[in-house]
Amino acid sequence: MLCAQGVATALTLSSILLQLVRANLPSGCLIASDILSCTNLGLEHVPVELPVTVATLDLNHNQLENLEEGNFAGLPKLATILLAHNQLRRLTAGTFRNISKIHHLDLSSNQLTIIEQHYFQDLVAIEELLLYNNRIVRVESKALSGLSNLRKAYLSHNRLTDFPFFSIHGHSNLNTLDLSSNRMPSLPVEEIEALQESVQLSLFLHNNTLICECSMYSLFKLWEQRGFPSIRDFQEEHTCLVYGEHKASVRFLLHVRFFENCTIKRLADTASKTAEAGKSVMLNCTTTLTGRNVTYWWVSPQKEYIIPPGNNNTLRMYVNGSLEILAAQTEDSGLYLCMAQNSQDSHNQTFEVNLTVSIHHPEVEPFNTGFTTLLGCVVSLVLVLMYLYLTPCRCWCRKQSLAATPSLGNECSAQSSILTPTPPATTEGPGRKVSNNKHVVFLEPIKEAQNGRPRAALEQSTMAVTRSSDETVTSVFSGTTVVP
Incomplete structure (x- = not known):
């Protein structure tokens, strides 16, 4: 019960404090969390009392003409200030004192004419600075030199005739510098080339009144070869004036015939x-x-x-x-x-x-020479065996008569060996006298078909070997070997 009463009391006090804070703000201001928005209220001065918890202050679209010292004091969490579309002509020294945590400052669409060196010297943490669409004719040499954390600076649509490029040589975090749509007739090419590559990479210089000359053309042509976004995205907007005549404006990256005699810088190694x-x-x-x-x-x-x-x-x-x-x-x-x-x-x-x-793809290793040789031998042996045992037969596969004396047409010669290059010269009589000019004969048993089944023509068979002599060896298939 006491806990519930404490919570109710705290809420009541918060509501009272919020009402007190809002009572000191102009009518129409809105507070949401740590954001305070007082836009389009016709304000001519920055509100004197601001909530200490504010992190984003939006004063866009008002009638502010000056910023005084201490306007933003006492705001420890303030990180973003939006002052676009006002009537600001200059900034008093000390305007941003004691608010070093500012990361984003929008001063676009105002009446600023000169960026003096003291304007932003207290904004050591500034990362984004918006100054486009003003009437700026000059940026003093030290105005940006102390902003080491600056990442993006927009100064397009002003009246700049030059810019102190040397003052940002040490800005390693600067990755966008927009100087487009100004009135610069020439560029300090050597100073620009001395900038860090990260700055050159996103240095926008299109829509200026540049006079056509070789050094300028060579610089942009080199950026084009490198594929810099400032050239790639705005190629047609890069123009120059031939002989300084405003009526003779050419898109020099598209029409290069005016620079045929220029020496173009080569790409880096x-x-x-x-x-x-x-x-x-x-x-x-x-x-x-x-x-x-x-x-x-x-x-x-x-x-x-x-x-x-x-x-x-x-x-x-x-x-x-x-x-x-x-x-x-x-x-x-x-x-x-x-x-x-x-x-x-x-x-x-x-x-x-x-x-x-x-991606590495392992090469298929060739067959080992020994394995290849072995495989060749195996294949050769298989072919030989196929030739030996799968050769179609010509004799015993055919059905023969049971005549006592087989005829020459139906008889399978006992000397028809597949190792013999030619059949025997003569076969005589039932004993099949072998020609005596053969040294070795491999005798295969004669098979006949009986009752649809093959059987051995002779129950026992022997291998007869003949010798080269004038005598004739008669081989008979019996249990004994006949020797002359």
Whole structure:
């Protein structure tokens, strides 16, 4: 009973506190968990008192013109601020002080003209910065240099004529920088080439007023050969002005005849590597950069960034930049890009490794020579036996008469051996006198058919051997051997 009363009291107090908090908020604001939404209320100032539990503050579509110091103080959990579609022209120094946990800041669709260096210096944890669709004409050189955790920065649809690329050389986490749809007439190609490959990979520069020149064309052509998303997805939007004339705008990646005399940069050195599925494979990063200040990154075929120490489950990176795939699979095949950068002099190099992972199929081993020989002998022996015992008979298989003196046509010669190349020259009389020019004769018993069953013509048989002489050996099938 007391427990139930305590719970009811706690709920009542929470309700009272919530009402007190809401009483200090403009009418129309909505609170849901740790989200506070005060959108499209015509607000000209940030509400003075905000709930300390708020993590996402949505002030989009209002009439805010300035942000003052301390507007967001006392909000320890605040991580996202949405200020799009307001009338902000500048940010007062200290606006974001003491809210270092901000990860996402949306200032798009406002009236900002200059990004001053103090605007975001307190946002050390910022990861996503949205500044598109403003009136920005300049980004000061140190405005983004301290944002080491910045991953995505959107500055498209502004009025930029240049950008301090050198200020983001150390931004290893930056994987999207959108500078499209601005007014840049030229690009600092050397500064862009010095950027880490991960930044170049997703640097969007289409729809600018670039003047057609070889260095610019060579840079974009190299990105096109590498298959960078910024070129692949916006190929037709890459235009330049021939001789600087606005009326002579060409899609230079599609119409290349204006750059026939330009020298195109070649791709980075590429090595080929093969591996067997399920086994470990090592990819070496071959560069000329050495020393303590050199850092390495890899980009996988799936456009994933690999930094030390790698993924302990499948990938492992070493201090010399080598990348080990612990158990390679067929889907790991593709082009791996290694990036090495010397942070001291801002110089970098790239190296490509084309990996092919295949499934090993064991080869069928040929027959052993001895086994082959034995098999040949067995087959030969079987053929000989088939020839010996399965040859169709010509004599005893036929039904013969029981005449006392068999005729020559019905008689099976006692010398009709299959080892004798030709039949005997003569057979004379009932005793079948054998020609005396034969040395060995294999005698087979004569069989006759009686009552439908074969039987031995003679109960006993002997093998008669003749000798080469002038005498004639007469062999009779009896119990004894006749010797001349």
